Amino acid sequence: MTKASHDQWGVARRSQAAYIHGLEAGIGMLRHRLSLPLGESGSKRTPGGYRSRREWHAKSRRLALLEARHEAAIADWRAGRVRVVRGGKRLLNTRHHLADAQLTEPQWREHWEAHRWFLQADGESGKRYGNETIRVTPDGEVSIKLPAPLTDLANAPHGRYVLAARVRYAHRSTEWADRVEANRATAYRIHLDVTRARWYLTASWQTPPAPAISLETALARGVVGVDTNADHLAAWRLDVHGNPVGNPRRFFYDLSGGAQHRDAQLRHALTQLLNWVRTCGVTAIAVEDLDFQAEKTREKHGRRKQFRQLISGMPTGRLRARLASMADATNISVIAVDPSYTSRWGAQHWQKPLTTKTRRTSRHDAAAVAIGRRAQGHPIRLGAPPGRSLGEDGTAPRRPE
Incomplete structure (x- = not known):
């Protein structure tokens, strides 16, 4: 029981650190946008100033609120104090909404005691x-x-x-x-x-970490490029020369509902993906190294609520952990690639050429091809010089005339 309490405290401690990190990202973005003149346009990576004085005033009040929350969270962090409910906070709150949960008090008590x-x-x-x-x-x-x-x-x-x-x-x-x-x-x-x-x-039980193999060995039979989306995985097999083989595949999942349902949906989709990869005779999967932990704040994206919901719903962290463990059990290598311009260049250079009368290639399918080619070291853009996909300054080079 002592170790279980310590483990629960450790999980709460990590969640507290993530909460502080999110507050710091939001505070930094608010301070940046408040320092800009009203109406100043931003760039692709950094938003500009606020549109009106009214919005500027509202965001300044939110900045004070986040700073107060950050100060309280830092005080708890330094004191080693976390908020833990043995049995779960969600079940504790259900006690005040028994009618909505369709539970009686004795039934809720059984669940409460069982969790403890x-x-x-x-x-x-x-x-x-x-x-x-x-x-x-x-x-x-x-x-x-x-x-x-x-x-x-x-x-x-x-x-x-x-x-x-x-x-x-x-x-x-x-x-x-x-x-x-x-x-x-x-x-x-x-x-x-x-x-x-x-x-x-x-x-x-714990399994020993899989030994790392060379990239040439992993790509000896080609690769399967996988594009991660909010509700499905888009995959396409590529041969050793970077050419798409066969038709693209999609593996859907539904991330609504509780944590167990979401985990089961993701595990089922990854199982289907790995089984299909094994039937193709490929021993490597290429995925994007996505991380939206610092990109979900409404302080950065402002009114783009639909976009924030989209990136928040993408299970990037959970998918990486699940895919690594499940691929290790099936002797399939996982290659993480840079996600820069994969969707844009895939749609620009591969969506139309791969579309036929009997096959409609989507933007996500084309992105899977771009991800696979980047893992193999081939250029994504048709007509681009081989060897690199980005310029020396990290931007996209112009297409040669």
Whole structure:
């Protein structure tokens, strides 16, 4: 329980750091725009001044509000104080809206107590079956090492309590059995699912990091370029020369609903993508190295609410973590490329040539081709000199006449 509390504190601490980072980005952007004259136009990367004095005044008041929030957050950070609700803040707030949640008070109490009832233990390599506290044998027998004050309740030797029920793993059961038979560290967590009225024993373990391979080896059979969007992944296979092969593919997901639903949708889409890549005989995937953590603030994009919702809905961080772990399990390499101009140049130079009477190429499909070619080192723009896609100053060079 002490370790679980510490882990929860660590998660809240990281969220607090991200919150402070977002406040600092918003404060910096507000100060920049307030320092500019009214109506001054901005550039592609930096917004200009505010349109009217009324808007300038409203943003100056918001700057004072963000500065106050930042000061309070910094004070909590220095004191090591975080806001943690054991059981979850969302479930706590549901207590005040039972009618909307279609729950009675006793039903809510069951969920609340279930979220606070758990037993977990980290694994220990070299110990019997990889865990001394919660031991699970290969045939599914579960025993718990009781603390000294409760040893009189033990029903097995050495102060252990053996559960009457046995467990069975349907997912990755062979890998789990190999670990426990080799006495490798395996962590367990016992928890109650109130909706199904069943107890579950979750097993988890860490896998060693995959060794890095050379880019030439990864691209020996071509590459699959993947363009990340708010509701789907657009993919196209390229041969070793950078030419699109076959037809593009799309893998859709729905990121509405709760966190578990969003995670399942993303995992399902990535599973379909990796299975298709394996059938193509390709061993490398090229994705954009996107990060919108400092680009979501309304202080930067102003009235562009739809654009802010679009980039906020793109699961860039979660997709990178999921894709790296799932691709490692399937022996597929992941190549992260610079996202600059991939969508623009892909639509400009590849969308029309790849469109036929029977195939309508979208902007996202063309961007997938641009991403794959950049991973292979080929120029994206047709007619551009080989070797580089950007100029020495980081801008797009002009197309030769």
